[in-house]
Amino acid sequence: MAKTDKPSDRLHELVLAQLDDDQAQEVVSIPLEGKSSIADHMVIASGRSTRQVAAMAQKLAEKIKHEGFGPVRVEGLTAADWVLIDAGDVVVHLFRPEVRSFYNLERMWAFGDGEAATGTA
Structure with a gap:
């Protein structure tokens, strides 16, 4: 991964590296910068x-806080079928495979410009 000085890109790299370390499956990153005000990146994994x-x-969530990106909001941890981690510039959705295919967020967030989703794992 290319090093960058932009905080949102450094956070994005950290998220992808941690998910890789934790053997997340089917990691997809969707660039949102300039397309949505909610975040610069959305990462979806199973x-x-x-x-x-x-x-x-x-x-x-621990790693993001420890690396100085501030506290994050975590929702859905009790059931752990779909956990949302809001780290500000990067939003992460972690799913069980059946739940992920039901909600199909990748398709919902496809912008139709060929840049909808890029697999990273």
């Missing part, structure tokens, strides 16, 4: 079970 989804979410 875990094999609710236990793995919960563990990935907790470790990621």
Whole structure:
């Protein structure tokens, strides 16, 4: 991954690296900069079970805070079917595979410009 000085890009790189370390499946990154005011990047990934989804979410939230990107909001951790991590410039959705295919966020956020989703794993 290319190093950058932009905080949102550094946070994005950190998120992708941590998900890779935690063996997240089907990691997809959707660039939102200039297309949505909610964040610069949306990352969607799957875990094999609710236990793995919960563990990935907790470790990621901890890592983001530890690296100085501030506190994050985590929702859905109790059920761990779909966990949302709002880190400001980067929003992360962690799913169990069945739940991910039901909601199909990648398709919802496709902008039709060939830049909708880029796989990273």
